[in-house]
Amino acid sequence: MWRFTVVAMSLCLVSMAQAADVVVVRSNSVEYPKGTLLDSHTAVNLPAGKEMTVVFSSGQVQTFKNAYEGSLQDNSGKAATVGLVDTLASLINTAQPITRGHDIPQDVWLVDISNNKRFYCVAANEHVTLWRPDSESKTASTLQIKHKPTGQQAQVVWPANKSTIEWPSNMPVVYGDTYTLELSSLRGHSTFKKLVLYQLPDSLPSKSHQVVWMAGKGCIPQANLLLVNLR
Numbered sequence: 001m002w003r004f005t006v007v008a009m010s011l012c013l014v015s016m017a018q019a020a021d022v023v024v025v026r027s028n029s030v031e032y033p034k035g036t037l038l039d040s041h042t043a044v045n046l047p048a049g050k051e052m053t054v055v056f057s058s059g060q061v062q063t064f065k066n067a068y069e070g071s072l073q074d075n076s077g078k079a080a081t082v083g084l085v086d087t088l089a090s091l092i093n094t095a096q097p098i099t100r101g102h103d104i105p106q107d108v109w110l111v112d113i114s115n116n117k118r119f120y121c122v123a124a125n126e127h128v129t130l131w132r133p134d135s136e137s138k139t140a141s142t143l144q145i146k147h148k149p150t151g152q153q154a155q156v157v158w159p160a161n162k163s164t165i166e167w168p169s170n171m172p173v174v175y176g177d178t179y180t181l182e183l184s185s186l187r188g189h190s191t192f193k194k195l196v197l198y199q200l201p202d203s204l205p206s207k208s209h210q211v212v213w214m215a216g217k218g219c220i221p222q223a224n225l226l227l228v229n230l231r
Helices: 001-018 084-094 207-217 219-226
Strands: 022-027 051-056 061-065 110-112 118-123 129-130 141-147 153-160 162-166 180-185 192-200
Touching: 022 084, 022 219, 051 084, 084 207, 084 219, 110 118, 118 207, 118 219, 207 219
Parallel strands: 110 129, 118 192
Antiparallel strands: 022 051, 051 061, 129 162, 141 153, 141 180, 180 192
């Protein structure tokens, strides 16, 4: 659902702002709030004491501050990617705020098994690491993973006071396939989720491109977390 929504919203943004090739991803200026699409050939006037970080259509990230006046020039020399800034703007303008006190992984690549989000992305050439909140890691638990297409299963003990665990080595990961995960604690509490994993290609030219690729696969929470940390 999200994958189609992002694409549709990007098309709408393209029709509204044909010349946009820059998107504001962080800002403390009311004149240029985050999510704003800009034309790099049009001069901006950033007030004193304000700053903003933008992403160009090449994926280049740059911060402007100190009463900056002038056009936003991309000096990376990299080729533009059509639709990149529009998709980033869509993500920013539709992102759900993080609830205060909500326990979420701060590492983009950890797979949170405590929620009902199905799609998760894994960094190129990295192993899959599962994560659970500290509040659910006080006791040892049993994790059962089932590969839906074949019925193959693996079961491991998740030790107490550990919030992360590596994907079982006896359960090969088939990216794009559906798995079911059930975590049962010694106290009788259990959680269940369906999970589809994707691994990023190592050919993506920038972290901005990673964000867009992840959004296209439905890994929205991870894409948003990577997006707010673009530097």
